[in-house]
Amino acid sequence: MNMTHSFALTRAAALDQLATVIPHVGRTYASSRNTDVGPGHSPTTTVLSPFLRRRLLLEEEVVAAALEEHGPDEAGKFVEEVFWRSYFKGHLETRPSIWSSYNEAVARGHEQLATQSGLRRIYEKAVTGRTGIDGFDDWAFELTENGWLHNHTRMWFASIWIFTLGLPWALGADFFLRHLVDGDPASNTLSWRWVAGLHTRGKAYAARTDNIHRYTDGRFRPQGLNEFPTAIEEDHHPGAANLPAADPLPKGDVALLLHLDDLYPESLPVGEARVARVGGLLAHAPGAVEHVRRADEQAMADALKRAGAHFRCDVGPAVEGWAGNLPTVTPWAPVGPSASALPSGCVRVRRLWDDLTWRRATRGYFQLKTAIPAILDEALAHR
Ligand SMILES: Cc1cc2nc3c(=O)[nH]c(=O)nc-3n(C[C@H](O)[C@H](O)[C@H](O)COP(=O)(O)OP(=O)(O)OC[C@H]3O[C@@H](n4cnc5c(N)ncnc54)[C@H](O)[C@@H]3O)c2cc1C
Structure with a gap:
């Protein structure tokens, strides 16, 4: 699949894609979503993210369609994944300094690249897919060519970038944000922070050879990965700010x-x-x-x-x-x-969906996850 050439970014194309994938977001999605079958094959996930990111489709439309087709049990996993998007948006909205400190970290990272030739060499190899790490190089190429990567692959890529190659996490997030056709300040920044061990503090995500081999259907078996990473630490721990009230509408x-x-x-x-x-x-x-x-x-x-x-x-x-x-x-x-x-x-x-989800996104995802039934009752009743 070539995202950037096969996808029209229009509402009509979004609705077509939704109709195509909805039959598959029940049990099949739950059991196969972790596998990245690679470009050229039918993806195991929906690839709705370029539309959702720009709200050519609304989260509630996608969730309602999944529930209608499969019911709450079978559509449960998919619905939870859509709520991750809302969670990240609400989390960044209530902790805006994470975005400004990320932008500062990107600028610092580029300064480091300008002055440290060793780091620059590794960075150049990483972004052009010439590290020699099986899989990683293919993914760098896939990202720059197609503008899209499977979720599991994004996790492996970020973990290898940070913990095996020793590159600054913010430069990796910047590489993603510049190339992803679904590039999103909240999902991207906070997912990179999650992999680095900065979101769930002290808990880093490890890319492991066996896991990659298994969930790429045996396509890749990278060697020499840092499989036991130590989470990155930072001094700045922003507290959650209250969500400002919505603005009164003029007549x-x-x-x-x-x-x-x-x-x-x-x-x-x-x-x-x-x-x-x-x-x-x-x-x-x-x-x-x-x-x-x-x-x-x-x-x-x-x-x-x-x-x-x-x-x-x-x-x-x-x-x-x-x-x-x-x-x-x-x-x-x-x-x-x-x-x-x-x-x-x-x-x-501000849309009702954002009102309902963002104020429950100030801490971990669990806070929002437990409120999903109540949110859906209210949000879908207004449709
Ligand atoms: C390091 C890293 C960087 C990422 N950067 C981005 C980004 O810039 N933009 C972006 O939209 N997503 C990002 N994600 C989240 C996730 O990878 C994509 O949303 C997902 O791969 C999109 O594919 P899909 O539409 O087929 O997902 P599906 O599995 O079909 O899920 C349906 C929808 O649910 C939402 N969703 C699913 N998984 C996640 C998740 N883990 N986090 C947030 N929302 C999710 C998306 O809106 C997605 O379209 C990132 C994840 C990681 C690990």
Whole structure:
């Protein structure tokens, strides 16, 4: 499968993909999701992440479709996985300093590469797939070519990057974020931190030869891995901040500003506001490569087109003065490039799903997991 060439990043393509994968997210998904069969084969997971990341599909739509097809027991594993996305978003939203300190760590990492030739050599080999480590080199190539990796492979890759190659974790997260077509500030940063032992403090993830051999269907058997890593430590332990209250919505005519974190404007709860104009703000991940930028642009163009038809108004890029004198309303942008690029004074609309999940994402995943039935009762009742 070649993600970047076979996938159109549109709502219509998202719905097609959802219809294709839903029959498989019951028992089959639960038993096979850990296996990475490799490119060129039908993946064992849904590959819905490029759509979910941009909200061309909503989490609740995907969860509702899975529950309807398979029921809560058989769809349970899949539903939990979708909640991991919501968990990470809520966790970063309530601990925004993790994002700023990650960006500082990336900058520091690049300075180290500029001054330490030994480190630079290892880094260059890692990102170009020339380390000689079986599997790892193929995955580096797969990532840069296809813009997507299986979840288990992301875990192995990150563990080998940090603990076998001894490279800074933030540079690995940056490598992923620039190339992944589902690159997401929350899922990516916090997953790398999880592998490093910084999320669940003191507990690092070990990539093991036997596990890789087994879950790649025998394709790879890397040697010389650090199978007993010591978790990375840091001094800074940010506490959780309260989620700010949602902004009160204006009535009457508004300009709607779309961004890459929420591209399903037809479903945005705008209350008594009337959308009279729509603008698109493209804030790519820092250093995003060409195929990611193209995917972002395609998704935005699709959302603007749909918004124009739905609200029957003018749409276009959010250039200087695009909103005229209208108050600007925007979907809530979680911590990341879109949130940083939003002009001040926008009224941010937070979806019920985010309200329900984010406030339960301040600690470990378990806090959210135990609330899944209650969240679903409330969120799906409003559909
Ligand atoms: C080091 C590392 C970096 C990652 N970086 C990203 C990233 O930048 N963007 C991203 O979307 N995901 C990231 N993930 C999480 C996960 O790997 C992907 O969401 C998943 O592989 C997407 O494939 P899928 O849609 O086929 O998943 P499926 O297994 O079909 O799951 C359905 C959906 O559930 C969510 N989901 C599943 N597993 C996870 C998970 N472990 N964490 C969070 N959400 C999950 C995704 O939205 C996914 O589309 C990362 C994981 C690791 C270990």
